[in-house]
Amino acid sequence: GQQVMQIPQYQHVQEGEDFTTYCNSSTTLSNIQWYKQRPGGHPVFLIQLVKSGEVKKQKRLTFQFGEAKKNSSLHITATQTTDVGTYFCVSGAGSYQLTFGKGTKLSVIP
């Protein structure tokens, strides 16, 4: 898989605030996947982006894939305590092997 850099590493937000995590690669990605891992749990697949400039929404979550297919973002509107966890962007790189970014750990203060 191809290396992906993820920022920020940690984010603390007040409940109701928005949250964004960014994922960057120095090379063009064939696809990007996003996973969420709750504390003590295992990664759960959220979404896959394949097309240049693609935007997908899941309720309060908005996922974007850059035009050059080198970056991606996950935006959460009006965070809730249930959003707590670590969000990983994962490169599929055209193969089935996944390369995980370091993740962004989200804490939500009630």
Add this chain to the structure above:
Amino acid sequence: GAVVSQHPSWVICKSGTSVKIECRSLDFQATTMFWYRQFPKQSLMLMATSNEGSKATYEQGVEKDKFLINHASLTLSTLTVTSAHPEDSSFYICSARGRTSGGLWNEQFFGPGTRLTVL
């Protein structure tokens, strides 16, 4: 989504002993299974990839003689940590990939993980 189980969920063993972890796909055939290791506060690191009926492919730096992987069927893969040492203590997670109704071809379904503590 598809379900992957892992057993045991946690294990404590003495240094020098071997531990076997099972990963099962419960409602689909897993053509490929992956084993990851996750140290506290770190990301998942791929250890090896196994296809049913063939030898596993190990990532660089992972000792294949220490981490024995067997993928004997389309629903079961095992990871055996041989002669475990305290530095092997970690969270081991398997994932499985296969065709499911409505699933993406390269979506992976993760097991709940096994927490290994070596004393």
